[in-house]
Amino acid sequence: xxxxxVRPTIDGKLTEAxxxxxxxxxxxxxxxxxxxxxxxxxxxxxxxxxxxxxxxECEDADITAHYTKRDDPTYKDDAVExxxxxxxxxxxxxxGFEMNVxxxxxxxxxFQAKYLVKRMNLEGFQLATHSNGTMNASGDKDQxxxxxxxxxxxxxxxxxxxxxxxxxxxxxxxxxxDGVEPDRRLSLWSDSAMVQPNPHNIRRFGTMVxxx
Numbered sequence: 001x002x003x004x005x006v007r008p009t010i011d012g013k014l015t016e017a018x019x020x021x022x023x024x025x026x027x028x029x030x031x032x033x034x035x036x037x038x039x040x041x042x043x044x045x046x047x048x049x050x051x052x053x054x055x056x057e058c059e060d061a062d063i064t065a066h067y068t069k070r071d072d073p074t075y076k077d078d079a080v081e082x083x084x085x086x087x088x089x090x091x092x093x094x095x096g097f098e099m100n101v102x103x104x105x106x107x108x109x110x111f112q113a114k115y116l117v118k119r120m121n122l123e124g125f126q127l128a129t130h131s132n133g134t135m136n137a138s139g140d141k142d143q144x145x146x147x148x149x150x151x152x153x154x155x156x157x158x159x160x161x162x163x164x165x166x167x168x169x170x171x172x173x174x175x176x177x178d179g180v181e182p183d184r185r186l187s188l189w190s191d192s193a194m195v196q197p198n199p200h201n202i203r204r205f206g207t208m209v210x211x212x
Contacts, residue, residue, distance in 0.1 A: 003166070003212050004046040004053060012103075012130030012146045014055050022046055022055075027176055027187035031197045036185030037061065039144075041080070041176045043189065047210055049163065051150040056080045056176070058101075059144045063133045064180055065101040071118060074100035080147055081175040083110070083205065086160035088171045091202050093159060097122070101145050103129045109158065110200060120158070126150040164210045171205035 004018045022044035029038050039059045046053040058080065065077035075081065077100040085094040096116075098106040105127055109117040127149045133142020153163045164170065175188040186197040190206040 001045045001208055001210055004048045008053055010126040010128045010148050010150050012128040012148045014146055018046055019044055019055055025189050027189055029187050030191045034185045036179035036183045039178055041187055043174045051152055053150050054082055056147045061141050062138055063101055063131055063135045063142045063145055067104055068102060071106050072104055074098045074104050074106045075177050079177045083173045085171040085202055086156040094202050099147055101129055103127050122155050124152040166210055166212045168210045170208045172208045173205045175199040
């Protein structure tokens with residue numbers, strides 16, 4: 001993961017040169033029983049002394065989202081997620097950030113693979129989306145949407161009290177929920193290896209390396 005040369009403007013448009021240089025990951029579709037369209041998602045990551053930056057580019061022919069309040073169940077909308085473990089030596093807890101196309105955040109700590117602590121409310125983050133289409137209008141054909149988020153490293157202190165430096169490793173998974181039931185689909189960067197569509201498996205997170 002490259003270091004940003006200039007702090008990105010969080011507007012969902014992804015026009016900065018650093019985003020274009022950042023390495024891209026494309027999501028996969030492990031669960032063949034799902035019937036939703038296989039729409040492409042590309043994610044990129046950057047960092048600096050204060051923030052972790054994540055961007056998503058989502059192809060989407062029918063943009064849909066209804067939840068508007070902080071900590072609503074955004075994963076039921078067209079939404080993306082970042083699951084982050086800032087201390088890979090432990091595998092009992094990680095941060096979850098679930099964000100819909102309306103730029104609504106649902107954040108928590110997931111503990112021991114069964115406890116979701118919703119009372120954690122991230123502060124100081126920046127979140128924006130940009131859509132190329134008409135939300136909640138199924139009669140037309142949309143092109144897609146982008147999401148961009150900046151997460152302060154200070155917010156990871158419950159699991160890791162140190163700011164990362166070049167050469168450090170964290171583990172992460174990036175996911176997307178797409179479509180409307182019953183034609184809904186989950187895609188993700190690293191296959192969670194779960195039998196049913198489920199991204200919550202910390203032992204299958206990929207490795208995020210901080211580089212200059």
